[in-house]
Amino acid sequence: AQRVTQPEKLLSVFKGAPVELKCNYSYSGSPELFWYVQYSRQRLQLLLRHISRESIKGFTADLNKGETSFHLKKPFAQEEDSAMYYCALSGAGGTSYGKLTFGQGTILTVHP
Amino acid sequence: KAGVTQTPRYLIKTRGQQVTLSCSPISGHRSVSWYQQTPGQGLQFLFEYFSETQRNKGNFPGRFSGRQFSNSRSEMNVSTLELGDSALYLCASSLLVAGSTDTQYFGPGTRLTVL
Numbered sequence: 001a002q003r004v005t006q007p008e009k010l011l012s013v014f015k016g017a018p019v020e021l022k023c024n025y026s027y028s029g030s031p032e033l034f035w036y037v038q039y040s041r042q043r044l045q046l047l048l049r050h051i052s053r054e055s056i057k058g059f060t061a062d063l064n065k066g067e068t069s070f071h072l073k074k075p076f077a078q079e080e081d082s083a084m085y086y087c088a089l090s091g092a093g094g095t096s097y098g099k100l101t102f103g104q105g106t107i108l109t110v111h112p
Numbered sequence: 113k114a115g116v117t118q119t120p121r122y123l124i125k126t127r128g129q130q131v132t133l134s135c136s137p138i139s140g141h142r143s144v145s146w147y148q149q150t151p152g153q154g155l156q157f158l159f160e161y162f163s164e165t166q167r168n169k170g171n172f173p174g175r176f177s178g179r180q181f182s183n184s185r186s187e188m189n190v191s192t193l194e195l196g197d198s199a200l201y202l203c204a205s206s207l208l209v210a211g212s213t214d215t216q217y218f219g220p221g222t223r224l225t226v227l
Contacts, residue, residue, distance in 0.1 A: 027115070030145065034215075043115075044218040086155065097168040098145040098160025100216060105154065 004089050006103035013077050014111050021072040021106045023061075023087030033063055033070040034088040034100070044086070047072075057081070071077045077110045084108075116205050116219035124225045130191040133222045137184050137205030145187040145216060146178060149200040158201075161186050162208065168207055190224075198226045 001044040013019050024050045025031060035047040048056045050063040050070060060085040070087060090096055117136045125131050137144050146158040157170040161180035178188040184205070190197055199222045206214035 036218075043220050046215050049215065068155075095168065097162070098143050098216075099157045099170070100145070100147075100155075100204075101157070101167050102155040 002031070002089055002091050002101045004087050004103035005100050006085075006087055006106050008106050009104065010107050010109070012109045012111065015079055016076050019074050019077040019081070019108065019110075021085050021087075021108065022069045023072065023103060025068050025070065025087075025089050027068075027089060027091055029092050032090045032094075033061070034090070035059070035061055035070075036086045036088055036102075038084045038086070040083070046074050047085070055095055077108075079110045082108055082110045113140075116203060116217055117135070118201075118203055118219040118222050121220065122223045122225075124227060125193050126227050127193055127195060129193050130189060131193060131224060132187055132189050133190075133201055133203075133206075133224070135186045135203035135219060137186070137203075138207075138217055141205035141207050141217070142184050143206045143208045143214070144180060144184065145200045145204045145206070146186070147204070149202055150170070150198075155162070155178050158188065178209060193226045195226050197224065199224060 005024045033050045036044050037047045038044045059074045063070050084105050084107050086105045088100040119134045143162045145160040147155050151156045160168040164180045175191045180186045200223050202221045204216035204218045206216045
């Protein structure tokens, strides 16, 4: 079975402060991990994926297979980062076709 | 390219009725996945279609079904609606490049309310 856990439902920081959104996963094989973001009144969209190893909007995430984590980090939060963030996992093989397993999401609020 | 579109955007039905939701993927995308989003359960995978074939199915009762047409458009159907089926139904399309898990692009969702 595959599972994604985001322990924080709500996270509040001030503008300019570092932010870290936690994500832990459970999967017996080699998963692919994603962060999706949903801004107010917008559709769910991909923020980044671990295989790309990119930094998007200043966010980075490193896959730690030992700790089974994929935490999302940004050194200096901006007000426009306020949104709902979902960590998601895709497994391998036939039972994973087209299937993303999502965490419950973390609402990030960046105060001015 | 135009994004994923879903119709209708809002639906109100009563218990026992059935409903059909439609999803048009991004042009060229052949894989369509459906998800149910509720406050209690979050985002849950319903099923995935590729080339008119259901390749994967989540843990939902048989009242939930779907299909895909030759132009990759997809529909999902829920029969004998229950109050608990009230949710936002999202579809997502992906290109499917061999050997990798493709990015899924989501539609705006259909908000279904069952009374």
